[in-house]
Amino acid sequence: MTRVVAQGTFDLVHPGHVHYLTEAAAMGDELHVILARRENVTHKEKPILSNRQRRDVVAALDPVDHARIGHETDIFAPIEDIDPDIIALGYDQHHDADAIVDELSRRGVDCRVERAGPRERQYEGELLSTGTIIDRICEERC
Numbered sequence: 633m634t635r636v637v638a639q640g641t642f643d644l645v646h647p648g649h650v651h652y653l654t655e656a657a658a659m660g661d662e663l664h665v666i667l668a669r670r671e672n673v674t675h676k677e678k679p680i681l682s683n684r685q686r687r688d689v690v691a692a693l694d695p696v697d698h699a700r701i702g703h704e705t706d707i708f709a710p711i712e713d714i715d716p717d718i719i720a721l722g723y724d725q726h727h728d729a730d731a732i733v734d735e736l737s738r739r740g741v742d743c744r745v746e747r748a749g750p751r752e753r754q755y756e757g758e759l760l761s762t763g764t765i766i767d768r769i770c771e772e773r774c
């Protein structure tokens with residue numbers, strides 16, 4: 633049983649997220665998704681939706697077997713618990729794969745890191761990032 637972990641913020645879910653999770657799921661037999669805690673999202677605007685609501689939506693997606701809200705302070709704690717064979721990073725995620733592998737092997741977790749690809753726009757007007765969806769909301773509703 634090959635366990636795969638994917639992770640991210642997943643604020644307003646869009647086809648790019650589905651693409652990432654579909655690619656991650658195809659890397660193994662069971663896909664576990666870790667949702668970034670709102671308070672831990674510091675590299676960009678914090679998500680609009682709560683930890684619980686984002687987890688519930690991601691858990692309902694077809695490629696996802698399990699979804700959990702991430703740890704408050706130790707991002708590797710859920711990884712030690714899940715003990716995956718693969719961590720699938722998103723195409724644009726800023727994480728250093730070697731640093732992740734090194735830290736996990738220090739913790740006795742033997743896991744490789746793969747990277748999913750981007751979803752190409754399928755049609756004019758398709759919104760493929762949470763940021764652009766929020767921009768559109770502000771343009772049309774604010």
Ligand SMILES: Cc1cc2nc3c(=O)[nH]c(=O)nc-3n(C[C@H](O)[C@H](O)[C@H](O)COP(=O)(O)O)c2cc1C
Nearest residue numbers: 639640641642666668669672702703706707710727
């Ligand atoms: C291996 C791994 C484990 C993670 N575990 C957690 C966690 O337990 N808690 C958390 O708040 N965020 C966790 N994260 C998410 C990161 O903190 C970060 O917010 C996320 O990768 C940002 O992705 P995004 O900008 O693509 O949404 C983890 C990330 C990685 C790569």
Ligand SMILES: Nc1ncnc2c1ncn2[C@@H]1O[C@H](COP(=O)(O)OP(=O)(O)OP(=O)(O)O)[C@@H](O)[C@H]1O
Nearest residue numbers: 640641642648652722723724750751760761762763
């Ligand atoms: N268009 C896309 N194609 C493939 N993967 C994507 C796409 N958009 C997001 N992802 C992946 O989904 C995961 C979660 O991303 P995140 O929640 O940051 O969404 P986002 O739309 O990129 O948000 P933001 O616009 O705030 O950066 C990340 O691994 C990211 O690489």
